[in-house]
Amino acid sequence: GGGSIMVWGCITKNGVGPLVKIDGIMKKEQYLAILKNNLPAAIEKSGLSPENVVFQQYNDPKHTAKIVKDWLENQEFSIL
Numbered sequence: 001g002g003g004s005i006m007v008w009g010c011i012t013k014n015g016v017g018p019l020v021k022i023d024g025i026m027k028k029e030q031y032l033a034i035l036k037n038n039l040p041a042a043i044e045k046s047g048l049s050p051e052n053v054v055f056q057q058y059n060d061p062k063h064t065a066k067i068v069k070d071w072l073e074n075q076e077f078s079i080l
Helices: 028-046 066-073
Strands: 006-008 020-022
C-alpha cells in the first residue's frame, strides 16, 4: 500500500524554499530543528530582508509549543 509522505516547505513572494521530508510523526523538537535549519536560509535565498518577512503558520500544537514560540520571537522576521 502507499503510505503518505509528510514534508515541510515554505513559499515566499520570490519563490519556494526547500522541501524537508519528515520521518514518522513530527514532534515539537523536530519542528523546531526544521525551522532553525531551513527558514533563515530560505529567507536569505529569497533575497528578502528578514525585517520585511512575516512568517505564517497555523495553530498546530507543534507550531505553538513554547520552545518554538521562544525561537520565533527571537528572529528578525515577524510572525503572523
